[in-house]
Amino acid sequence: MGMKRAERLALAVVLAILVGVPAAVFSYQALRNGPASSGEIFLVARTVEHGGWSPARIVVKQGQTVRLRILAEDVTHGFQLLHFGVNAGAIKTGSTKVVEFTADRAGEFPFYCSVRCSPLHMALMGTLVVEP
Numbered sequence: 001m002g003m004k005r006a007e008r009l010a011l012a013v014v015l016a017i018l019v020g021v022p023a024a025v026f027s028y029q030a031l032r033n034g035p036a037s038s039g040e041i042f043l044v045a046r047t048v049e050h051g052g053w054s055p056a057r058i059v060v061k062q063g064q065t066v067r068l069r070i071l072a073e074d075v076t077h078g079f080q081l082l083h084f085g086v087n088a089g090a091i092k093t094g095s096t097k098v099v100e101f102t103a104d105r106a107g108e109f110p111f112y113c114s115v116r117c118s119p120l121h122m123a124l125m126g127t128l129v130v131e132p
């Protein structure tokens, strides 16, 4: 014997509340906290000719575990943050790589593209700002 129509409807309503309310609360918190606290920062690499790093300046707090999801948008790029021993290697066109490190020192640190991506490759630089 299957459930009656009313019972199925009641079950659907209960499920919607059980799943929907936590999802709504979670997305609200994610919006309010922003990308820095939720732990992942989305970073887009483009050739300098097409805008360079976006954002070109990343601000985090000292002690924070920083997770960068890097998209190589137009051609193959790399990502290098030498002061924290981070080297993502080649990131193929249209793909992403995730790197993670702990920002254990305060200061301003340059990050670079590590793959010869274009004539202005050497100018593809950004800055990581670690606030004390």
Ligand SMILES: [Cu+2]
Binding pocket: 077, 078, 113, 114, 115, 116, 117, 118, 121, 122, 124
């Ligand atoms: Cu490059």
